Each structure stands twice: as C-alpha cells, then as structure tokens.
Amino acid sequence: MAGKNKYWSKELETMPHERLKEHQLDRAKKQLKYAYKNSPYYKKSFNEAGVKPEDIKSFEDYQKGIPFISKPKIMEIQAQNPPLGDLLAVDPVELSQMFYAPGPIIYPFTQEDWVCVVEGAARALFTMGARKDDIVDCTVNYNWVIAGKLLDEAMKRAGTAVIPGGVGMTRTHIEVMKLTNCTILFGFPTFCQQLAETAREMGLDPDKDLSVRLVQVFGEVRTEAGKKALGEAFGAKVRELYGTADLGIVAAECPEGGGMHLDPDVLVEILDPQTGQPVTWGESGEICGCDFSRKAMPIIRYRTGDITEGLNLEPCSCGRTTPRLKRILGRVGDIPRIKGMFISPRQIDNVLDNYPELGKYQIIVERPKLRDELTIKIEYKEPLNLEGIKERLVNDLKVAIRVTPQLELVKKGTIPEDAPLVDDRRKV
Numbered sequence: 001m002a003g004k005n006k007y008w009s010k011e012l013e014t015m016p017h018e019r020l021k022e023h024q025l026d027r028a029k030k031q032l033k034y035a036y037k038n039s040p041y042y043k044k045s046f047n048e049a050g051v052k053p054e055d056i057k058s059f060e061d062y063q064k065g066i067p068f069i070s071k072p073k074i075m076e077i078q079a080q081n082p083p084l085g086d087l088l089a090v091d092p093v094e095l096s097q098m099f100y101a102p103g104p105i106i107y108p109f110t111q112e113d114w115v116c117v118v119e120g121a122a123r124a125l126f127t128m129g130a131r132k133d134d135i136v137d138c139t140v141n142y143n144w145v146i147a148g149k150l151l152d153e154a155m156k157r158a159g160t161a162v163i164p165g166g167v168g169m170t171r172t173h174i175e176v177m178k179l180t181n182c183t184i185l186f187g188f189p190t191f192c193q194q195l196a197e198t199a200r201e202m203g204l205d206p207d208k209d210l211s212v213r214l215v216q217v218f219g220e221v222r223t224e225a226g227k228k229a230l231g232e233a234f235g236a237k238v239r240e241l242y243g244t245a246d247l248g249i250v251a252a253e254c255p256e257g258g259g260m261h262l263d264p265d266v267l268v269e270i271l272d273p274q275t276g277q278p279v280t281w282g283e284s285g286e287i288c289g290c291d292f293s294r295k296a297m298p299i300i301r302y303r304t305g306d307i308t309e310g311l312n313l314e315p316c317s318c319g320r321t322t323p324r325l326k327r328i329l330g331r332v333g334d335i336p337r338i339k340g341m342f343i344s345p346r347q348i349d350n351v352l353d354n355y356p357e358l359g360k361y362q363i364i365v366e367r368p369k370l371r372d373e374l375t376i377k378i379e380y381k382e383p384l385n386l387e388g389i390k391e392r393l394v395n396d397l398k399v400a401i402r403v404t405p406q407l408e409l410v411k412k413g414t415i416p417e418d419a420p421l422v423d424d425r426r427k428v
C-alpha cells in the first residue's frame, strides 16, 4: 500500500527489467502448474502441445511451448458445457462472483482472485495519479460486466471517494460533479467529451465551473486530437488505462505521459498477429498476456486481439522501469498490414483532424502484382484546389502510417454508406 509514497508497489514497479522478467517467469511457472493440475482444459491443451509445466525453464521455453488462448476459444469451451466448461479450476462452492460479457463469456472469480484483480486495478489508478483526497465520478457500466464493479472497488482501494454514476444521465453527472467538487472523471473518452458538451449546454464552463483535475480514460481507441481536446475542455490532465475482462488491468499511464506502464503482475508479450511469433521487443503487434493469480479460471497466454503501436522503452522520469505501452490502434482484422506496417484508421483520423475540408474516407488494399498497394479514398466537402492539398496530405499520411499511399480525392457522397472502412482485396 502506497500511503504518501510515489509508487503503489515500489519494488516491482522500479525493478530492473531483467529481474522483473525472472520474477514474472517464476509466477507464471507456478500458475502453469496450478492450471495443469486443476483445469481439465489446460491439462488437455498442454498435453496436445506436448508440453508439461515443469519443461518451462526460461521465457523462451514459455514462448515456444505454451499454447495460446483467445476469446473465441473461451467461448467455445464454455459453450460445450455451460457455464464454464473445462476451464473451471476450483470447486464451484468457492466462486464468489461471476460477470457476463457479450459473446457470451462468463468470468468467474473466487474471493481471493477478486482481491488480486482489484489490487492490480488500484495500482493502475494510483499510477495515473488518483490519491486519497480525490472524489471520482465513475461513468462506466455497473451491470453484468466487470468494468464498473472492478473500477469502483479499485478506486476505493486506492483511497478515493467514488460516486457510482454509471452510464447515461449526462445532466445528473454534471450536477453531481459540481455539487461534490469531483476531481477525477473516469470513463470512455467519447462519454467524457459528451459530458463537457452537456456542461456547456447547461451554461457551465467545464474548465472553470467544475473541479475535475484528471480525466482517466479507457476502453476506446482515441485520436491524439481527441485526447487533447478532452484535456482542454476540463482544464485537466488526461491519462489512459488499458485492460481486458480476461486479464484485468494491463497498463496505466503515469502523470509523465508517453504511454502506459505495463503492470508488473501481467506477463505481456507483443506478437505478430499472423504468425503468433513475438515481434522484436518494442515493436508494433498484438498484445498477449498471462495472469498469475486467477484460480477460478486461469488465463494463460491470452491473445487479446488488440494491436498496439508498440512499447516505449525509454526510461520514464517517474522512476518506474516498466515499459510503456503505446496507443492501441484497433483490433486484429480491422487493421491491415501493408509492407510489414500496421495501418490503423486512427492514425489516418489523426492526420485528417487537420483537414476540416475533408470528410469520410476508405482504406483500400490490393495486391495486383505480388506487391501490396494502399489507396486511401477521401471525400471532400466542397470544391477545392485538389492539387494544392494532395501533396501535403500524402506527406502527412506517409509520416503517420510509414507507407506512401495512393490518394483518391472524391466528391462528397461518392463512398457508399455501407462501404467497409477497410476494404482488403488481397487474396490471403
């Protein structure tokens, strides 16, 4: 527990990288043994992969030998024998709560599991700057899913006073925030932005008339401009969190910014989404994580399907040694990979934020002659000097996505309403 200190778990958060890796491997090994012994699913899956927990001596063994799990796989196993199938690894009497997620997926927790996941989330909120004298409006969903209850309890664990605002009722949020001098707003970036607009509709200036000093956002892919605008609206810092229902909180951004520090209690790998092989440490790819503590339903080498821009490996002036997770670009499948680079619509959004005269766009990927070709078709709103804009735009896009696109500027209304944002015409 942090008290007045700078860190929640000083030793873990400031440990040299190599030592942390050893510590994580140790914990992962224990969890592999537990899962093999208690979960019929993991026993079968490890046996099929020809691996036993005791074979895992190094991180390389882990990466070579341990099979992945994913959301579709969890859904499949649970559906075979609802609600939890062969994934259940405790006597059902030990379960203390279950959450539902669309899929459907059921997430079971023992009381002990829950304490661990709350602790990780509290550490994340503390890392982002939440302190005991803060009052938080928690605007996430409290029903069925894990988010509301987990964050609510983690906020209390971090010592803040929580207002369980939940989703919707924007005017009530503003009234209560004003009444309580609420200092932290927690929610999806779009909902927080909507709250700023509601405040203005109510005749308030969210910067001057509310006391919000920190906006904690999660759960959505956002643009740089969106993050900046949100901070300006409230006159507050905006800090990000990344987590999934399956892994809990994976990373949190400290007041210094520059990415989200990986939580020391999750073993994170970044993979090439096509091959499942690890990318060079720091590079862009799919986030994969292993939780160390869940006993009810262990989550081992879970492929999240989320693509990150990569890791910031520079030392952070906050003193934490854990690498910082850069932005989430989107989901595997929504993000085409062209000439080895992931092309995220969000990177294109960031560029187009600076071109108010342009509107809707579509990403088209083709491979006419064994080479990938990227075309970005963009609608313009009114007649304009196309040649003047084209060169500057191609340059800006090239800097943002690191691939030179073909540009097709078309009249508003040309791209059909139902056209997919990414049209990948390559035959894979």
Ligand SMILES: [Zn+2]
Pocket: 254, 255, 256, 257, 261, 316, 317, 318, 319, 320
């Ligand atoms: Zn930091």
